[in-house]
Structure formats: structure tokens, C-alpha cells
Amino acid sequence: MVKRLKRLENLENISTEEKFITRFADILKNIIFMSPIDRSDSFGQLMDKARELNCFETAYSSAQKIAEEMGEPELFETPESFEKTIPLTPFPLSSLPDILAKYLKAVAENVQVYPEMCALPMLSVLSLCCQGKFEVRFPNSTHKEPLNIYTVTVAKPGERKSGVFRSFIYPLIKYQREENKRREPLITDFKTKSKILSKSIEKATTKGDTTLVTQLTLELNELDPVHRLNLNITDCTPESLAFEMAENDEIMGILDDECGIFDQIAGLYTNGISNIDIFLKSYDGSQYTVTRRTKENIYLESPLITLGLMSQPEAFQRAMKNPQFIGRGLIHRFLFAFPESMQGFRTQYSKSIPTELENEYNELIIRLLTTPKNDEPFVLGFNKKASLLLKDYFDFIEDRLKKGGSLEYMAEWANKLYAKCIRIAGLLHLCEHSYDELIDEKTTQTAILIAMWAENQAHRVFENTATEDITTTNAKYILSKIKNQKISFVTSREILRICRKIKNADELQEALELLEDMKYIREIPQEYSGTGRKPSPKYKVNQLIYDKDFNKLSKE
Numbered sequence: 184m185v186k187r188l189k190r191l192e193n194l195e196n197i198s199t200e201e202k203f204i205t206r207f208a209d210i211l212k213n214i215i216f217m218s219p220i221d222r223s224d225s226f227g228q229l230m231d232k233a234r235e236l237n238c239f240e241t242a243y244s245s246a247q248k249i250a251e252e253m254g255e256p257e258l259f260e261t262p263e264s265f266e267k268t269i270p271l272t273p274f275p276l277s278s279l280p281d282i283l284a285k286y287l288k289a290v291a292e293n294v295q296v297y298p299e300m301c302a303l304p305m306l307s308v309l310s311l312c313c314q315g316k317f318e319v320r321f322p323n324s325t326h327k328e329p330l331n332i333y334t335v336t337v338a339k340p341g342e343r344k345s346g347v348f349r350s351f352i353y354p355l356i357k358y359q360r361e362e363n364k365r366r367e368p369l370i371t372d373f374k375t376k377s378k379i380l381s382k383s384i385e386k387a388t389t390k391g392d393t394t395l396v397t398q399l400t401l402e403l404n405e406l407d408p409v410h411r412l413n414l415n416i417t418d419c420t421p422e423s424l425a426f427e428m429a430e431n432d433e434i435m436g437i438l439d440d441e442c443g444i445f446d447q448i449a450g451l452y453t454n455g456i457s458n459i460d461i462f463l464k465s466y467d468g469s470q471y472t473v474t475r476r477t478k479e480n481i482y483l484e485s486p487l488i489t490l491g492l493m494s495q496p497e498a499f500q501r502a503m504k505n506p507q508f509i510g511r512g513l514i515h516r517f518l519f520a521f522p523e524s525m526q527g528f529r530t531q532y533s534k535s536i537p538t539e540l541e542n543e544y545n546e547l548i549i550r551l552l553t554t555p556k557n558d559e560p561f562v563l564g565f566n567k568k569a570s571l572l573l574k575d576y577f578d579f580i581e582d583r584l585k586k587g588g589s590l591e592y593m594a595e596w597a598n599k600l601y602a603k604c605i606r607i608a609g610l611l612h613l614c615e616h617s618y619d620e621l622i623d624e625k626t627t628q629t630a631i632l633i634a635m636w637a638e639n640q641a642h643r644v645f646e647n648t649a650t651e652d653i654t655t656t657n658a659k660y661i662l663s664k665i666k667n668q669k670i671s672f673v674t675s676r677e678i679l680r681i682c683r684k685i686k687n688a689d690e691l692q693e694a695l696e697l698l699e700d701m702k703y704i705r706e707i708p709q710e711y712s713g714t715g716r717k718p719s720p721k722y723k724v725n726q727l728i729y730d731k732d733f734n735k736l737s738k739e
Contacts, residue, residue, distance in 0.1 A: 200236045211246055215255050223727060227260035227702065240708065259727045263701040265659060269643040271521060274302045275632040280615045286544040289536045294346040295529040299522035302633075303334035304351045304438075306518075307491025309610045311355065311414065311436035312551035314487040317618060319563040319609035322570035327562060328602050329468050330609045331434075333490040335442070336520040337499045344493040348440035350536070354548040355414050355436075362412045373409040380406075414552075418443065421458045424488075425473045425481045428465075432556055433486045435465075442494035445502040459513050462488065466516045490517070503644070515596040518603060519640045547614060554618075561618050563609050569627035576631050577601050590638075593645035597638070604634035657685055657694035662703055665724055673704075676719040695722070703728060 197203045207229075214225045226246070233242035250258050276284055276298045287305055291298045314331035321328070338344055380403040387395040413427050415436040428435045437444050464471040465488035473481040494502075508514045565573065580601055583590040590597040608630035612622045664681045665673060675695060678685075685691050698704045704722040 197232065197236075200238045203232060203236050203238065204241070207242060207245065208249060211249055212253070215250060215253060215258075219730075220261075223259055223261040226258050230260055243705075257726070259725045260702045262703045262725050262727060265655065265701075269639070269646055271299075271523070271643065272636055272639045274299045274520075274636055275629065276302075278629040278632050280611055280626075280629075282543055282547055283611075283614060285540055286536075289534070289540055290347060290350040292534045293536050294343050294350065295525055295533050296343055296347060297522050297525060299520050300336060300338065300342070300344070300347050301351070302636075303336045303518060303520045304347055304491055304493065306332060306607065306610065306633075307334050307436075307438055307489055308351045308355065308548065309551065309614065310489040310491070310606075311438065312548060313554075313610055313613055314489055315432060315434040315485075316554055316556045316560055317563055317609060317613065318560040319605050319622070320565075321605060322565050322573050328605050328609075329487050329560070330606055331466070331487045331489045332603065332606055332610075333466060333488075333517045334520070335490075335492040335494050335499065335517050336522065337494050337496055338522055339524065340495055341526070342522070342524055345440045348438070348493055352415070352438055354545040355438075355552070357545075358549055358552055359412050359414050366409060366411065369409045370411065373406060376406055377403065417441070419447065421461045422473055422475075422481075425461055425471065425483060425486075428483060428486050428488075429481050433483050434488075434556075435486075436489045436491070438489070438491040440493040442492045442498045444490070444492065445494070445498055445505075445508075459507055459511060461486070462490070462513055463511060463516075512595060514644075515599060518637045519644050521640055521643055551613060563612060563618065564621050565608075565627065566621040566623055568624035569608075569622050572624055572627045572631065573601075573605070576604065576634070593641065596641055596645060600634055600638060603637065604630050607633050653690060654693045654697055657682075657690055658697045658701075660684060661694055662698060662728070665704075666728055669729060671724055671726065672707075672721060673724060674719040674721045695720075 197206065210229060211226075214222055214229065217225060229246070230239060230243065233239045246258050250256070276287060278284075279287065283305065287298055287301045291301050294300075310330060310332045314329060317330050318327040319330065320326070336344070380399055384396055384399045384403065387399060408430075410430040413431050413435070415438050416424065416427055417437060417439040419427065424435065424437075461471055463469075464483075465486040468485040468487050471483040471486050475481070502508055503514065580590065580597060582588065584594055584597060585591065608622050608627050611629055612620075612626050615626070616622075661678055661682050664678075668681065675691065678695070679691060682691075685694070695704065699706060699722070703725050705725070707721045707723055709718050709721060
């Protein structure tokens with residue numbers, strides 16, 4: 184690729200048609216022997232120069248003739264993708280609390296991924312540890328936010344998502360295993376006492392001894408239930424999730440490196456019927472009830488879920504196309520990450536995570552996990568300087584939500600961005616400070632930087648799902664019909680025949696011009712004698728649209 188760019192960079196020095204035509208054949212012969220993808224890209228650069236010098240038709244015809252003489256296939260330019268590529272900014276790693284920054288960097292180096300692959304899994308683990316125990320109050324307001332977050336990190340298969348996931352979730356698994364071992368005799372004792380009292384109540388009821396029934400029932404109700412600790416669940420129906428939450432202080436983590444929960448929410452176990460209510464309610468801690476016909480109903484007063492998912496692109500795209508997820512705002516509750524791939528730049532050996540650093544991270548997670556959950560969450564607040572920073576950030580978001588602003592098209596997600604920032608500030612604060620201290624300006628600044636990074640990532644999600652103009656919609660529609668026909672040439676009259684949704688001639692022309700600008704089709708000049716019916720415009724179809732490698736590349 185680098186060599187190709189060096190060969191073609193001299194095109195900038197060609198300022199006249201005469202110089203271009205003189206050097207054209209030599210440049211083209213170098214292009215022809217490149218790989219198919221590089222060849223089409225370089226040929227496109229060459230043709231763009233021809234357009235600039237107003238000699239496209241001459242150059243194009245000459246190029247095809249040279250290719251034919253050399254026994255090479257017809258040359259095509261790389262068509263532009265309809266998917267907009269948003270430049271992604273790096274995660275603000277250095278701004279994190281020291282232990283988090285060091286451990287995240289060490290995990291990234293050990294697994295050989297970029298820090299962006301690690302950022303949201305790490306924040307999700309912190310969220311799971313703190314949810315339900317703390318809330319954070321908006322500055323100059325009585326409004327409070329819980330500390331749970333929803334995240335999804337999207338990367339292709341083979342990008343070592345599982346390695347990252349294990350590095351952050353390990354202390355959770357270890358703690359849960361040890362805690363359940365400690366609880367085993369307590370659970371057995373509770374079940375035994377419950378069974379004995381239940382049987383005694385049955386006998387007393389049979390004898391009609393209402394006084395004894397009342398006494399035994401009171402004893403049964405006074406027993407302190409002991410259940411297995413379940414911090415994280417990955418395969419569940421909404422009803423089973425609610426049941427697990429009822430037995431685990433109304434909080435639950437769904438941290439998963441396979442993202443199967445999206446399919447389950449979408450109705451994997453319910454014949455395709457989506458039930459997302461518990462996920463909508465458990466983002467803010469709203470009441471949730473499951474009414475059951477054969478068993479006792481489940482009442483959750485203030486349920487909270489942490490969703491920390493790692494997903495392959497296909498599974499994520501399915502979720503984005505689910506009308507329930509979009510229409511009811513589930514997707515808009517998420518933070519997103521689209522880490523770049525290190526494929527091709529990894530080495531056989533990688534750095535180990537220092538034992539001391541790993542122990543320090545594990546101790547932090549255990550400290551947060553073992554912080555008791557009281558009846559009412561402890562409320563975190565901000566100091567004056569932090570409050571001023573947040574006011575500026577709030578105004579910055581709000582200004583861009585105005586008509587024509589950069590956030591208007593993704594307003595439903597952006598309307599929740601300030602609250603997400605507040606939640607992140609609370610999580611970061613608890614990693615370095617006591618819960619009875621105010622959140623300072625340094626922590627707040629880091630939370631704002633992470634929120635701005637998250638906004639950049641979210642543009643990649645919503646830019647391509649925003650409402651598109653009619654010309655783009657028609658162009659995509661025409662292109663899909665052409666692909667189905669698998670044709671090399673097509674006239675505008677034939678397009679009208681196969682694209683029945685387009686009735687307006689002006690709309691058709693605008694769509695065809697867009698497809699030509701994007702190099703999917705090329706109008707072929709036709710002779711016209713001036714008498715009789717003018718021939719319908721004819722187009723050459725770019726055959727690269729049928730090539731699997733090019734289609735795969737455009738999707739990536």
C-alpha cells in the first residue's frame with residue numbers, strides 16, 4: 184500500500200492534460216500489476232486526476248485498451264461506501280486514577296489489544312461493584328443517579344475479547360466462589376429451618392390450631408433468608424433474571440464476552456417476542472413487577488443492572504435493527520466502543536501483568552464489592568470547582584442539541600450523556616477516595632474526557648442509522664436491484680422497470696448521479712443523430728460490487 188502511494192503521489196505535480204497523457208501509460212502499467220484492491224484504489228486516483236484535467240473519457244478508454252493488450256481484466260475504480268466512517272479518538276488512559284490506568288495498560292499489553300478494547304469492560308466491573316450502594320447527586324439539584332452503566336464493546340472474531348474480559352472479571356468470580364463456599368452451611372440451615380416450620384404450620388392448620396399457626400408463621404417470616412450469591416448472569420429470560428435479582432438485593436450484573444443477551448432480550452425463548460421492560464426499568468432503578476400465574480409474584484422496588492457486553496459486529500447490527508431496542512430507547516442507554524484491531528502487529532510473546540499490580544487491582548475490586556449495601560444508597564456530591572466544570576459541560580452538550588447542532592440527529596442518546604458522565608465520575612471517585620468526600624475537579628475532568636470519548640464512539644453508531652435523504656435512499660434501492668440482476672450494463676429505462684418504488688424522473692436522475700459520483704455506475708456516451716427518440720441513458724455497472732472481497736472490505 185505504501186509503495187502504491189509513493190508511485191502515485193507524483194500525480195500532484197502533473198498540472199496539464201499534455202503531461203498527464205504523456206505519463207499515463209507508464210503509471211497505468213505499474214497499477215495493473217498490483218493486488219486487486221490496491222489496483223482499483225490506485226486506478227481511482229488516476230481517474231480522479233483525469234477528471235480534474237477534463238480528459239476522463241480519453242484516459243478511461245486508453246486505460247481499458249492497455250489492460251486488454253496486457254491480457255488483464257477490465258479496470259474499475261473502488262466505489263465509495265454508503266457507510267460513513269467516523270474518525271475515532273483514543274481513550275484518555277492517562278487521566279484515569281493511577282491504579283486503573285496502570286492495570287488497564289498492563290492488560291492491553293498482555294492481551295495485545297488497544298486500550299479502547301479494555302475501557303468499557305473495566306468501567307462495567309466497577310459499576311457492578313458499586314451499583315445499589317451509592318448514588319450521585321447532580322450539582323445544584325435534588326436529582327440523583329445510580330452508579331450502574333450499560334456498555335457494549337464491538338470487535339470482530341479473533342480480536343481477543345475473551346482475554347480482556349477474563350482479566351477484569353477474575354476477582355468477581357473468585358469472590359463469588361469463596362463467598363458461596365462460606366454461605367453453604369448458612370443456606371443449609373435456612374432451608375432446614377424453613378422446611379421444618381412449613382411442615383409444622385401444615386400440621387397445625389390440619390388440627391385447626393390457629394394460635395400455633397400464627398406463631399409458627401411469624402417465626403418463618405422472621406427467618407433471615409440466605410441464598411447463593413450471584414453477581415453475574417449471562418443466559419436468562421427476563422423472568423428468570425427478575426427472580427435472580429429478587430434473591431440478590433435487587434442488583435445484577437450481565438457481563439458477557441459473547442453478547443448472547445441481545446438475542447435473549449429479542450425473544451430467543453419467547454418465540455421472537457421482545458421483553459425489554461426489566462432492562463429499561465433497571466437502568467434507573469424504577470419499580471418492576473413480574474406477575475406469575477402459578478408462583479408468587481416478583482416485586483422489585485429499585486432494581487439495578489450493569490450491562491457490560493462484548494459483541495461481534497453482526498450481533499450488534501442485529502440489535503441496532505431491532506425496532507424495540509431503538510424505539511423504546513434501550514440502545515440509547517449504552518456507552519459504545521469500537522476498538523481498532525492490532526491484527527498483523529501482534530508478537531508471539533507479550534508482557535506479563537506484574538503480580539503486585541494485579542493484586543492491587545484485585546484488592547480494589549474486593550473492597551468495592553464488600554462495601555455493604557444499606558437500605559438507602561449513600562449519596563455522593565461534588566465540590567464547587569467540580570460543579571462549575573459540570574455546568575460548562577452541560578451547556579456544551581445542550582448547545583449542540585439545538586436545531587442544526589452536531590448532536591441533534593442523535594438527541595435521544597445525547598440527552599442521557601450528562602447523566603452518564605455523572606455516573607462515571609462517581610465510579611472513578613470511589614476508586615481513590617472515601618465515599619464521604621466530595622468528588623473533586625480532577626475526577627470530574629476525567630469523567631468529562633471519558634464522556635467526550637464515548638460521544639465520539641457513539642457517532643459511529645448513530646451516524647449510519649440517522650434518517651437519510653431521499654436521494655441516498657433511492658440510490659441504495661437502485662444499487663440493491665442492480666446487484667440482484669447481476670448485470671454489466673443498464674439503461675435508465677430498465678432501472679425504472681426494476682425499481683418500481685421510484686415514480687419521479689427527477690428523483691431517479693438525482694439517485695443515478697449520486698451512484699455515478701460514488702463510482703458504482705458510469706454513464707456511457709451515446710451518439711444521437713438528432714432525429715427520432717433520444718436513446719435512454721446507458722450505464723456501465725462497476726463489477727466490483729459483485730466481488731466478495733470488496734463487499735467485505737466496504738462493510739469493515
